[in-house]
Amino acid sequence: MAFEKYDFTPLTQSIHQGLIENVSPLLTLIIEWTIIGVLFLLFIAVFGLLLVYVERKVCAAFQQRLGPMRVGPWGLLQTIADFVKLLMKELITPKSVDKFLYNLAPFIVIIVPFLTISVIPFAPGLQALDFDIGIFFVTAVSSVGVIGVLLAGWASNNKYSLIGGMRSGAQIVSYELSVGMSLITMVIMAGTMQISEIVELQRGGWFLFKGHIPAIIAFFVFVVAGTAETNRGPFDLAEAESELTAGFHTEYSGIKFAFFFLAEYINLFIVAAMATIVFLGGWMPFHFGNFEGFNAVMDFIPGLIWFFLKVFGIIFLIMWFKWTFPRLRIDQILTLEWKYLLPINLFNILLMATMVLLGWHW
Amino acid sequence: MKSFFAYIAEIFSAIWSLLTGMKVTAKYFFTPWKNVTQQYPENRDTLVMYERFRGEVIMPHNENNEHKCTGCGICEINCPNGSIEIISKSIVNEEGKKKRVIDQHIYHLSMCTFCNLCVKTCPSDAIVMGQNFEHAYWNRTSMTKVLNQPGSKIMEGIKE
Structure with a gap:
C-alpha cells in the first residue's frame, strides 16, 4: 500500500520501545503522557492563533477588505501580538461575582477541546486515544462545554452575561441532539463507533459518496448543527455584540478571556475534524473510481496534509456561513432545530437504516 | 398533506x-x-481621492494670482458654525469710485464640519472643496488659514 510510507506507527512504536527498555513501565506511561500533553498544548496554542488569523483574513476578504496588514508581513504576527497583549492584561474580578464559579468556568470551557482532540486521528497512526466508542466519547465530552458557558454567565452576576449564558445553554442543548443524530446516522452505516475503524472503512470511498443521499443530508445537518454548537455566526446570539456586549464572557479579561476565545476556535477545528473523519474519510486521499494514475498521485500526498486540507475546507465553509448570514433570533434558532433539523434527522436515520438493510449503499 | x-x-x-x-x-x-481598502501611508504618492470628497475649503487662484472672491460675505453668513470670517477693505478704483474688496478670507479649519454650504451658496464660485485630508498640526493656530493669497486680486469680469 502507498500509505505505509507516511504511517506514524513505526515512530510511536519506536519511542515506546525505547522508553520501555530503559525505564520502568510507570515512568514510560508518565513520559508518554507528558509528550502527548505538551504536543496537544502546543498544537492548540499554535493552531488557535493560526485560526484567529485565518478567520480575520477570510472575513476581510468576504467584506472586500484586506484584514490585518501591519504587524509582520501580511499581518502574520498580528495574533501573536494580540495574545501577548492578552497575557499582560490585568485579571479583573468584579466585586459581586461568585468567585469560585467565576474562576472555574474558563477552565471547564478549555477542557473540552483538550479532551475531544485526543481521539482525532491526524494521520495514520497519529491518534492519542483509540476508543471503541470514539464517536460517543466526542459527543459526550463536547456537551461539558455548555456547563462552563452557563457557569460563566451565572457567576458573572451581570444581566448581559446571564442572558448570553442562558441563550447559549438553550442553543447548545438543542443542537447537541442534531450533532449526535447525524453522527448516529453515519454510525449505522459504518457499523462501528471506533474512529480509526471508521476512517479505515473509507479506504474505498468517503462516506459522503458511499452513503449518497442520507449521508449528504446528514453532512448538511452536521455542518449546520456544528456551527451552532461552536456558538459561531449566524448562531452567535450568545455573544451578540450589538445587544449583549459580549454575552457570557463580558466580565472576563486577560488570559481567562483568551481561554474562551481559544476554546471557541479549537471547537471550530474539532467540529471540522469530526465532519472530516465521519464524512470525508479522515486522512484518506481522494480516489476516483478506477483511474489508477490519478489515484496514485493522490496517494502520494501524505495523510496529514489530506486531513488538514479537508479540515480547512470545512472551516472555510463555516466561516463563509458566519460572514454571509445575519444573526438568528433565539426563537428562530430553536424553531430551526426542533421543527426542521430534528424531524429531518429522524427521517434520515430511518432512511439510512433502510438503505443499510437493503444494501443500497456502496 | x-x-x-x-x-x-x-x-x-x-x-x-x-x-x-x-x-x-x-x-x-x-x-x-x-478590495476597497487603501494601504494609506504606503500609497500616499499614488492615492487619488474621490471628486466628491470634502477635505478642506480652498480658494483657487489662476496663474496671475487672481481669484473670484468679491468679499460679499455670503459664505460667512451661511456657515453654521462660524468657521469663515470675511475682512474686507475699501479701495479706490480707476474710475475714482470707492469699492469694497476682500482683504482676508479667514477659514478656521478646526471649526469646519465640511457641510459644503459655503461652496454651494457662493455666487461667484470663488471657493471649492479641496481633497487634502492630512490636517494634523502641532499648533492650533496653523488651522486658521487665509484663503486669498497675499497680493492677489479679483479676476476681471466677476459681477459684484
Whole structure:
C-alpha cells in the first residue's frame, strides 16, 4: 500500500520501545503522557492563533477588505501580538461575582477541546486515544462545554452575561441532539463507533459518496448543527455584540478571556475534524473510481496534509456561513432545530437504516 | 398533506435563498483585486481621492494670482458654525469710485464640519472643496488659514 510510507506507527512504536527498555513501565506511561500533553498544548496554542488569523483574513476578504496588514508581513504576527497583549492584561474580578464559579468556568470551557482532540486521528497512526466508542466519547465530552458557558454567565452576576449564558445553554442543548443524530446516522452505516475503524472503512470511498443521499443530508445537518454548537455566526446570539456586549464572557479579561476565545476556535477545528473523519474519510486521499494514475498521485500526498486540507475546507465553509448570514433570533434558532433539523434527522436515520438493510449503499 | 408539501418546499426555498446569499459573498471573496481598502501611508504618492470628497475649503487662484472672491460675505453668513470670517477693505478704483474688496478670507479649519454650504451658496464660485485630508498640526493656530493669497486680486469680469 502507498500509505505505509507516511504511517506514524513505526515512530510511536519506536519511542515506546525505547522508553520501555530503559525505564520502568510507570515512568514510560508518565513520559508518554507528558509528550502527548505538551504536543496537544502546543498544537492548540499554535493552531488557535493560526485560526484567529485565518478567520480575520477570510472575513476581510468576504467584506472586500484586506484584514490585518501591519504587524509582520501580511499581518502574520498580528495574533501573536494580540495574545501577548492578552497575557499582560490585568485579571479583573468584579466585586459581586461568585468567585469560585467565576474562576472555574474558563477552565471547564478549555477542557473540552483538550479532551475531544485526543481521539482525532491526524494521520495514520497519529491518534492519542483509540476508543471503541470514539464517536460517543466526542459527543459526550463536547456537551461539558455548555456547563462552563452557563457557569460563566451565572457567576458573572451581570444581566448581559446571564442572558448570553442562558441563550447559549438553550442553543447548545438543542443542537447537541442534531450533532449526535447525524453522527448516529453515519454510525449505522459504518457499523462501528471506533474512529480509526471508521476512517479505515473509507479506504474505498468517503462516506459522503458511499452513503449518497442520507449521508449528504446528514453532512448538511452536521455542518449546520456544528456551527451552532461552536456558538459561531449566524448562531452567535450568545455573544451578540450589538445587544449583549459580549454575552457570557463580558466580565472576563486577560488570559481567562483568551481561554474562551481559544476554546471557541479549537471547537471550530474539532467540529471540522469530526465532519472530516465521519464524512470525508479522515486522512484518506481522494480516489476516483478506477483511474489508477490519478489515484496514485493522490496517494502520494501524505495523510496529514489530506486531513488538514479537508479540515480547512470545512472551516472555510463555516466561516463563509458566519460572514454571509445575519444573526438568528433565539426563537428562530430553536424553531430551526426542533421543527426542521430534528424531524429531518429522524427521517434520515430511518432512511439510512433502510438503505443499510437493503444494501443500497456502496 | 398540503402542509407537509409546504414544509418540504420551505426547506428547499430556504436552502436556495441561503445559497443565493453565499454566492454574493463568494464573488467578493474570489475577486480580491476589487478590495476597497487603501494601504494609506504606503500609497500616499499614488492615492487619488474621490471628486466628491470634502477635505478642506480652498480658494483657487489662476496663474496671475487672481481669484473670484468679491468679499460679499455670503459664505460667512451661511456657515453654521462660524468657521469663515470675511475682512474686507475699501479701495479706490480707476474710475475714482470707492469699492469694497476682500482683504482676508479667514477659514478656521478646526471649526469646519465640511457641510459644503459655503461652496454651494457662493455666487461667484470663488471657493471649492479641496481633497487634502492630512490636517494634523502641532499648533492650533496653523488651522486658521487665509484663503486669498497675499497680493492677489479679483479676476476681471466677476459681477459684484
